[in-house]
Amino acid sequence: MIKKALLGLVGIILILLIVIVVRTVLNSPDSQLTEKIAPADINVDAAAGRLGEAVRIRTISESRDAPVAAEAFDALHALLDRSYPLVTAQLKKEVIGGHSLLYTWKGSDPSLKPALFMGHMDVVPVEPGTEDQWTHPPYSGKIANGAIWGRGTLDDKLSVLAILEAAEYQLSKGFKPTRTLYFAFGHDEEIGGKNGAGKISAHLKDQGIQLAYTLDEGMVIVQGVMPGIDDPIAFIALAEKGYLTLELTATAVGGHSSIPPRATAVGKISKAIARLEENRMPASLQSPASDMLDTLAPHMPFGLKAVISNRWLLGPVLVGQLGKGGSTNAMVRTTTAATIIAGGSKDNVLPSTAQATVNFRILPGDTIETVTRHVEQVIGNPDVSVSIKQGNNPSRVSSLQSDGYKMIHKTVQEVFPDVLVAPGLMLAGSDSKHYEAVADNSYRFLPMRFGPADIPRVHGTDERIMVDNYGEIIRFYIRLMENAAS
Ligand SMILES: [Zn+2]
Structure with a gap:
């Protein structure tokens, strides 16, 4: 029984491999037939x-x-x-x-x-x-x-x-x-x-x-x-990607730092930023990034070409890899960048507020609203308010x-x-x-x-x-x- 199941599994893997190889090999560059034109005689x-x-x-x-x-x-x-x-x-x-x-x-x-x-x-x-x-x-x-x-x-x-x-x-x-x-x-x-x-x-x-x-x-x-x-x-x-700047404001009880509350404004704002960096907007591969990969895949080495040509199976692997890089990550998700943090002015005084500014570049598919909602949910703290400072949709x-x-x-x-x-x-x-x-x-x-x-x-x-x-x-x-x- 186990042997039969194993054989079946090997068979499925073999078929998948054949499909992957065939799809990869068939994905060859279109011949670029363009007439050469004489360059214009300009000074x-x-x-x-x-x-x-x-x-x-x-x-x-x-x-x-x-x-x-x-x-x-x-x-x-x-x-x-x-x-x-x-x-x-x-x-x-x-x-x-x-x-x-x-x-x-x-x-x-x-x-x-x-x-x-x-x-x-x-x-x-x-x-x-x-x-x-x-x-x-x-x-x-x-x-x-x-x-x-x-x-x-x-x-x-x-x-x-x-x-x-x-x-x-x-x-x-x-x-x-x-x-x-x-x-x-x-x-x-x-x-x-x-x-x-x-x-x-x-x-x-x-x-x-x-x-x-x-x-x-x-x-x-x-x-x-x-x-x-x-x-x-x-x-x-x-x-082009959209642009969104959110201002986060954390509030807490101010006063003397000798009797601090359990959570200070500075602590709340720091936690909010940390949560946002841990919970980025989800990555996904869609147009135009997917069109770009489809167009260039035929010119790529076999391994990469195999992954891109077989997204029906390897899509999550591909998105995972793209999401790790700097510029490739920016192609597959709305990026999150904390750019300004401020709060407090004296070493022995608890500030009653602390602020942070976070800049997002919105991927087509997301909107100012979906990003703002994501931010509020991820922060999940009624003491941290979120307001839109500037934004335009993708x-x-x-x-x-x-x-x-x-x-x-x-x-x-x-x-x-x-x-x-x-x-x-x-x-x-x-x-x-x-x-x-x-x-x-x-x-x-x-x-x-x-x-x-x-x-x-x-x-x-x-x-x-x-x-x-x-x-x-x-x-x-x-x-x-x-x-x-x-
Ligand atoms: Zn310009």
């Missing part, structure tokens, strides 16, 4: 000089409460008008929300839903005290060692300038789009984008305009981040099957024949979220080539873009306009 050095000039104009978003750098935005607008005379003469330009720009390039076929390419003109400040650590000063726009240096060269003046470079080039060639193209450049993305992208979106909605898709900054071309894949990968984000997940996605995918392959293309999830936020009401889909991708050392340059020291890569980015938009417009 990259002159374009780099124009980006450098834009970097010198300090369009800084200091904070939500600080006044807008109005004069700097005026100067940047004037520079754009001067630098792109054909765009200035032939496209409709509107100033919205005081300092944001919306260009309209009317297409010949009104039956096609318009596409909107975006970027933002504002930059984050340079952290005081770090100015001297820059190889070239942060607002120098200097061109040296094959790169353009300064704030905005990665985030995100290069998008604005590259889109206009591409449009200027196309206008010089007499190109006429069939689909209407919009270029939208916000002035307050770094502080939430409400007055820029928010108002441009409302402006479009007022006119009854519904876009086929938007394309914004977001994910990039990276190398060496996926195990077993050496090729650079262009990640086109289908969604974006919706855009389609992988839309014409817009396929077109962007194809354009990347044409201009960057050396890279793999995959969908992704953006962990930070962008202006795209403001366009959900007027766009069928929103994609977030800018073809900057990033190595691991480049990530800290964004919002950090030594922000710079290689001139060659800037040329590729302009050529990407040139091709994108051709592909999008028809």
